[in-house]
Amino acid sequence: QLQLQESGPGLVKPSETLSLTCTVSGGSISSRSSYWGWIRQPPGKGLEWIGTIYYTGNTYYNPSLKRRVTISVDTSKNQFSVNLSSVTAADTAVYYCARWAAAAPDPLAFDIWGQGTMVTVSS
């Protein structure tokens, strides 16, 4: 059974870089049938898609965050990561990683999610 787990610092200073890792267990991150995504949720607000990566390294980013975001994959560790630079208080949020199925019959949606990790941007 595929599981995802986010990890990383819970507190980041303004102007610094937020770095989180998602560890995939119960399956291979190199599966051709999966993409891997990051989504965030500010306190009391809705969901915002950050970006998605395929095991080959192909990446796709939210245009509103593109200049500050980098998503990478480490197939040897079965992990993928997100870096968000020049953070401000507006980047305070719960950050989720999730699996997006690449092809039917799996649902083409975020069908498996990590539990999320809260990141606060504050000095």
Next chain:
Amino acid sequence: EIVLTQSPATLSLSPGERATLSCRASHYISIYLAWYQQKPGQAPRLLIYDASNRATGIPARFSGSGSGTDFTLTISSLEPEDFAVYYCQQRSNWPLLTFGGGTKVEIK
């Protein structure tokens, strides 16, 4: 960018009642819409994909309909565990994805 507008923002209903949630897209998105349920302190859970397909393990009281720009999530008879926030999300513009702002279903 495809914008998804959900209405109402809050729906106050009693257990056993029918819930009807709306999601409207700013552009034509065919059937490429999913619905998620989120309870406090939990990650979202996929309910419906491609407008009307229930995800694995989702009860039959949840149904989705619509195509083009107007979509509906219906909960036929609310159970206590259904009180939560619901989000729609489009994949028509893949790989660029967007979520709606959410509808909170609260106990009346």
